[in-house]
Amino acid sequence: MNAPESLRKDSLYLAETHEVVNVARDLVDYNPYLQDAALQEAVRREGAEWAHHDLASFGAMVGTAEYLELGVLANRFGPELDTHDRFGNRVDLVRFHPAYHALMKTAIENGLHSSPWTDPGPGAHVARAARTYLHTQVEAGHGCPVTMTFAAVPSLRTTPQLAALWEQKVTARVYDPRNVPDADKKGLAIGMAMTEKQGGSDVRANTTRAFPVGSGGPGEPYELVGHKYFVSAPMCDAFLVLAQAPGGLSCFLLPRWRPDGSKNPMQVLRLKRKMGNVSNASSETELRGALAWMVGEEGRGVRTIIEMVAMTRFDCMVGSSAGQRAAVSQALHHCSMRSAFGKVLNQQPLMQNVLADLVLESEGSVALTMRIARALDHRADEREDLLVRLCTAVGKYWICKRTPDHAYESMECIGGSGVMEDSPFPRLFRESPVNAIWEGSGNVQCLDVLRAMHKVPAVVEAFFGELGKARGANATLDGYIGALRKEFADLGELEYRARDLVDRMALALQAALLVQHGLAVVADAFCASRLAASGRHNYGALPRGVDCAAIIARATPRA
Numbered sequence: 001m002n003a004p005e006s007l008r009k010d011s012l013y014l015a016e017t018h019e020v021v022n023v024a025r026d027l028v029d030y031n032p033y034l035q036d037a038a039l040q041e042a043v044r045r046e047g048a049e050w051a052h053h054d055l056a057s058f059g060a061m062v063g064t065a066e067y068l069e070l071g072v073l074a075n076r077f078g079p080e081l082d083t084h085d086r087f088g089n090r091v092d093l094v095r096f097h098p099a100y101h102a103l104m105k106t107a108i109e110n111g112l113h114s115s116p117w118t119d120p121g122p123g124a125h126v127a128r129a130a131r132t133y134l135h136t137q138v139e140a141g142h143g144c145p146v147t148m149t150f151a152a153v154p155s156l157r158t159t160p161q162l163a164a165l166w167e168q169k170v171t172a173r174v175y176d177p178r179n180v181p182d183a184d185k186k187g188l189a190i191g192m193a194m195t196e197k198q199g200g201s202d203v204r205a206n207t208t209r210a211f212p213v214g215s216g217g218p219g220e221p222y223e224l225v226g227h228k229y230f231v232s233a234p235m236c237d238a239f240l241v242l243a244q245a246p247g248g249l250s251c252f253l254l255p256r257w258r259p260d261g262s263k264n265p266m267q268v269l270r271l272k273r274k275m276g277n278v279s280n281a282s283s284e285t286e287l288r289g290a291l292a293w294m295v296g297e298e299g300r301g302v303r304t305i306i307e308m309v310a311m312t313r314f315d316c317m318v319g320s321s322a323g324q325r326a327a328v329s330q331a332l333h334h335c336s337m338r339s340a341f342g343k344v345l346n347q348q349p350l351m352q353n354v355l356a357d358l359v360l361e362s363e364g365s366v367a368l369t370m371r372i373a374r375a376l377d378h379r380a381d382e383r384e385d386l387l388v389r390l391c392t393a394v395g396k397y398w399i400c401k402r403t404p405d406h407a408y409e410s411m412e413c414i415g416g417s418g419v420m421e422d423s424p425f426p427r428l429f430r431e432s433p434v435n436a437i438w439e440g441s442g443n444v445q446c447l448d449v450l451r452a453m454h455k456v457p458a459v460v461e462a463f464f465g466e467l468g469k470a471r472g473a474n475a476t477l478d479g480y481i482g483a484l485r486k487e488f489a490d491l492g493e494l495e496y497r498a499r500d501l502v503d504r505m506a507l508a509l510q511a512a513l514l515v516q517h518g519l520a521v522v523a524d525a526f527c528a529s530r531l532a533a534s535g536r537h538n539y540g541a542l543p544r545g546v547d548c549a550a551i552i553a554r555a556t557p558r559a
């Protein structure tokens with residue numbers, strides 16, 4: 001039966017089921033530096049104002065739609081391993097999507113792996129941390145080899161003859177991903193291989209053995225036999241590896257190729273199938289007589305590699321702070337465009353409470369991270385050095401630990417679309433626990449805080465000295481610091497109580513920084529919600545009297 005004439009005439013109109021309205025659009029083509037007041041203030045305050053224009057240009061570049069797409073592609077098309085070529089030769093070749101290489105190239109050419117070593121001085125670590133913070137918001141996985149390369153330098157410097165051979169190429173702003181010997185390259189990347197099957201946190205359990213090729217000792221060659229269960233970025237040109245030498249657990253530099261141009265037998269067995277951090281390859285390996293050179297003294301492997309680990313822990317703070325900023329930016333952006341029940345979401349009182357609370361978390365994280373960056377720039381000053389020693393563990397623990405909840409709550413602000421794979425949230429959420437687990441998991445960080453207090457008691461006074469700078473500005477904070485002091489006086493069951501203690505240290509430090517330097521509206525809300533209350537509230541439970549609209553307006557990025 002034919003449709004009536006009138007229906008046929010209107011059929012085009014009728015086939016259109018609906019108009020798409022009241023939806024957000026992608027947060028692209030914006031400048032994540034210039035639209036981040038908290039970051040800009042921290043950069044200025046902590047000594048890197050000179051980098052403002054560079055950071056603004058960098059922000060403009062990484063915030064374009066085209067550049068942000070690299071992060072999506074590098075994770076959609078993850079790395080693949082070829083153990084052998086088609087003729088049966090061992091190649092240990094990991095292939096990455098071109099987007100991953102593009103991200104690596106930007107990172108290396110902008111000195112994210114080296115600028116504080118090649119151009120030290122006031123603000124050097126702060127500027128690098130800010131740049132890393134911006135780049136991590138595009139994509140987190142590629143940051144692993146960049147961080148490890150950056151972090152390896154202090155360990156390498158413990159052995160001047162090795163530093164002389166490697167440092168110039170390791171810090172060069174040249175990205176060369178070819179699977180060829182280091183001698184044929186102008187720029188090199190460094191990885192790290194400590195963890196074994198039977199023990200990760202407790203590296204003293206390592207069973208990989210190191211046999212001296214000649215006399216042995218610092219800077220001398222050894223052959224390594226054993227396995228490493230987590231080796232991220234296995235395409236790095238060399239790795240700092242822990243192994244048992246005759247004189248005890250020692251650190252070694254193990255290149256992927258031998259000086260004669262043959263492959264060094266650090267064989268990649270398989271790539272890990274990770275829930276997050278997908279763009280980054282992490283592998284399981286076996287070392288079958290791999291040639292490596294001793295870094296630092298024999299039997300002092302942990303002491304040597306801890307120089308590297310301290311830096312990677314700092315970068316976990318940067319990375320998780322960036323993850324928080326990326327997540328809350330998305331939430332703020334979405335809620336500025338979506339209406340429900342007759343009001344834009346960011347005008348609904350309860351959503352304002354949630355959004356402002358998420359912003360407070362992110363502001364506390366960036367303030368603490370950038371303060372430690374400043375301390376890294378001034379390590380010759382004993383108090384700053386003590387702060388680095390203690391507060392890197394405090395900050396690594398706290399910021400990384402707070403990030404998964406923050407990612408999830410930000411996702412919920414988007415509603416159902418936030419759960420979908422074509423939204424940024426699955427990637428942010430899957431990435432969110434990783435920093436907390438690697439480079440020393442939560443308990444290990446808290447125990448490290450106790451270790452630092454035990455070995456160098458002066459760290460405690462340096463810590464309270466830092467808190468003292470905020471004295472008198474906020475009564476809640478003053479009371480909180482007083483109570484914290486008392487906690488330190490009670491030495492009973494310290495190990496059992498370590499998390500509780502470090503939670504409070506982190507909150508006190510963040511609050512003290514915000515009270516000294518932050519906008520009053522942010523600092524007061526932070527203290528009221530995290531110090532006066534239990535400190536363990538769900539997001540969106542800010543007390544009355546907080547100017548949520550002002551906090552939201554300051555942090556909302558505009559595309």
Ligand SMILES: Cc1cc2nc3c(=O)[nH]c(=O)nc-3n(C[C@H](O)[C@H](O)[C@H](O)COP(=O)(O)OP(=O)(O)OC[C@H]3O[C@@H](n4cnc5c(N)ncnc54)[C@H](O)[C@@H]3O)c2cc1C
Nearest residue numbers: 192193194195199200201230231232438439440441443444
């Ligand atoms: C994606 C990814 C990439 C990685 N890449 C690398 C890499 O490139 N190189 C590398 O060397 N490693 C790498 N790791 C390994 C990582 O550093 C370890 O997983 C981590 O150090 C924990 O070690 P583990 O897995 O053996 O856990 P375990 O050491 O068995 O720890 C398990 C749990 O016990 C807790 N714990 C340990 N000791 C104590 C204690 N005394 N008291 C209370 N609690 C304790 C820990 O905090 C943790 O929660 C990677 C891990 C991941 C997830």
